[in-house]
Every structure is written in structure tokens, then in C-alpha cells.
Amino acid sequence: MDPETPVIQINDLHKAYGALEVLKGVSLNAPKGNVISLIGSSGSGKSTLLRCCNLLEDSQQGDILFKGEPVTWKGSHHGRRPSDPKQVLRIRTNLSMVFQQFNLWSHMTILQNVMEAPLTVLGRDRAEVEQAARGYLDKVGIGDKCDVYPAQLSGGQQQRAAIARGLCMEPEALLFDEPTSALDPELEQEVVRVIKDLATEGRTMLIVTHDMKLAADVSDHVIFLHQGLIEEQGPPDRLFGAPTSERLRGFLSATHAT
């Protein structure tokens, strides 16, 4: 792949739930190694945009490209669906999603949680996957929790396990949807630290967050969504330091970011 080709590229994406238009023509580029944060009020379409990226949601119009490869569609408008299940699987397994609520399997140990998808979805060798899984759990600071169940961990530890699970797929990019919102402030910092380490390593990440400090600290580019459209975007210093749109200024003062 040409190193200039973005990992994820979205052009003029439109998405509606029935009559409710949620994305009204959104475009974004996630170049390799970049961290892009999506901010905006509740209901502005941030989660929907993230879920469209890895094809968890259908969209009605616009293009989605993964490493320069356009998603192929059949049908149109509300009947539009990806036409190639193998392509969908390839894209989805290359974009690991980390959710607000961790979504770990409660009946599996932490190690089993991290190993599950590489074994069953990618069909990788068990011994290699186990070694990698232990390595990723060490990396996020819970290498000693391999054999316990999710209910025995704090929220911050569970979220770090979910990040290790995402990493163990060896994805091209990580997509985070409010990874720290369900956590108490001190546990939140454990997760923020892991995300900052991943940013420093040059991971490609798309992060939906209400944490303006996190967005300011880790992002190469910040996108402010308002009612399904990009109202303003730019490098974090500019966006947080000198917002031009009235709506962004209002949003930032409401979140105490300025």
C-alpha cells in the first residue's frame, strides 16, 4: 500500500434511521499513524459515524474506503448493503472496536476473552495467539489478571482488557467509542494512559470522546460534529485554542474545556 493511502477514508456519507437523518454528508480521512478524535453533543452522530466505518451500520449514500479499497455495494438508498461478505469481514477484523461498556464475555477468563477472536475469526495458531495475548495484557498493565473473570476486575481493568482484545486482532486501526465514559475519574486515567501509549506508538485510531483533554493531548486532528455534519475540524491546538464556529465555542464552554 502507498503509505500516503489513508487507512480509512469516508466521502460524503449519508445515514438515516427511517426518516431521521443522522449523517448528512460527512467526509473524513484517517492516514496511517494518525489519531482522529470525534467530538460533539449527544445525538450529533459520533457513534453512528464510527459504526459506519466498520460496517456495523448500513449507510445510504457516499463511499467508504479501507486502505484505498472502496466498499462495494448492492442496492441503493435504504436498500443499500455491502455486496461482498468477505470484504466486510476483512474490514471489520482490521478495525478493532472498543466500546464504552467493554463488552467482555462474562463466562470467559480475561485471557480467553483476548484470545477468542484471533482463534475463531482469524483461525490463528493457539500457542502463538496465547503468547501474543499475554503480551498485550502485559502491555496494558494487567498481565497478572489472565486467569480471572471480567466480574473480578475494576472497570478500568476491564476496559484495558477490552483494549488488549482489540490489539490481539492486530488491526490496522482501533476505533474507540467513549472508552472512558463509564469509568470513575481515577480509573479513567489508567485507560487514558494506555490510549496515550498507543498514540505514541503510531497506532491509527479514531476516538469518540467527551474527554476534551484526551482529545487535545492525543489527536492529530479533531472533528466537531453537529447534527450530522462536520461543523469545524482541525489540529487540536487550533480547534481548542481558537475555535471559529459559534457552536463549537458554545460546546467547549459547556464542557468546561476552555
Ligand SMILES: Nc1ncnc2c1ncn2[C@@H]1O[C@H](COP(=O)(O)OP(=O)(O)OP(=O)(O)O)[C@@H](O)[C@H]1O
Ligand atoms: N439504532 C438506532 N435507531 C434509531 N435511531 C438511532 C439509532 N442509533 C442512533 N439513533 C439516533 O441517531 C442520532 C445519532 O446517534 P448517535 O448514537 O450516533 O449519537 P452520538 O453523537 O454518539 O451521541 P452520544 O454522545 O449520546 O453517544 C440520535 O438522534 C439517535 O437517537
Ligand SMILES: [Mg+2]
Ligand atoms: Mg455515542
